[in-house]
Amino acid sequence: MKYWLMKSEPAAFGIDDLAARPRRTAEWDGVRNFQARNMLRDDFRKGDRAFFYHSGCAVPGIAGVVEVVREGYPDDTALDPKHADPRWFAVDVRLLRKLERVITLQELRSHATGALRDLAILRRGNRLSITPLSKKEWDFILSLA
DNA sequence: GCCAACGTTGGC
DNA sequence: GCCAACGTTGGC
Numbered sequence: 183m184k185y186w187l188m189k190s191e192p193a194a195f196g197i198d199d200l201a202a203r204p205r206r207t208a209e210w211d212g213v214r215n216f217q218a219r220n221m222l223r224d225d226f227r228k229g230d231r232a233f234f235y236h237s238g239c240a241v242p243g244i245a246g247v248v249e250v251v252r253e254g255y256p257d258d259t260a261l262d263p264k265h266a267d268p269r270w271f272a273v274d275v276r277l278l279r280k281l282e283r284v285i286t287l288q289e290l291r292s293h294a295t296g297a298l299r300d301l302a303i304l305r306r307g308n309r310l311s312i313t314p315l316s317k318k319e320w321d322f323i324l325s326l327a
Numbered sequence: 328g329c330c331a332a333c334g335t336t337g338g339c
Numbered sequence: 340g341c342c343a344a345c346g347t348t349g350g351c
Contacts, residue, residue, distance in 0.1 A: 189336095215346080237336080238336075238338085242337080306343095306344080307344040307345065308344090308345095309335080309337070309344070309345060309346090
């Protein structure tokens with residue numbers, strides 16, 4: 183099983199929007215970055231876990247845990263008829279757990295020289311909307327909840 | 328292939 | 340609203 187962190191702006195799609203969906207399941211689409219695309223297309227597996235991260239908001243941080251329930255498939259929001267091969271990919275995720283409180287970026291950052299020293303979103307200038315985590319990082323962050 | 332201009336992300 | 344960081348675009 184692999185572990186991921188997926189960013190979304192709650193004003194566009196937040197954890198409560200996912201909770202309101204039938205079967206608490208939604209397509210994770212709209213990713214328009216080649217690195218992130220490659221991970222969605224090639225590396226995401228059914229059963230993988232991901233943190234749902236709220237970005238671009240008053241309190242950025244991890245809001246919940248989701249499970250990958252459908253592996254990479256062409257993103258219908260970006261089908262380009264000129265290309266035989268789809269350019270962008272989506273996955274489906276299901277909400278497993280909304281955290282009682284958001285684990286804030288500030289709190290994550292307080293461990294930036296310790297257990298989370300290699301966490302991708304803490305690296306300067308990182309804007310990638312999908313990043314992998316190690317199991318150690320995953321377990322440590324969950325222990326903060 | 329270089330690089331300036333521009334657009335986007337995302338924290339503050 | 341500001342700005343740093345980064346990706347993309349397009350002229351050359």
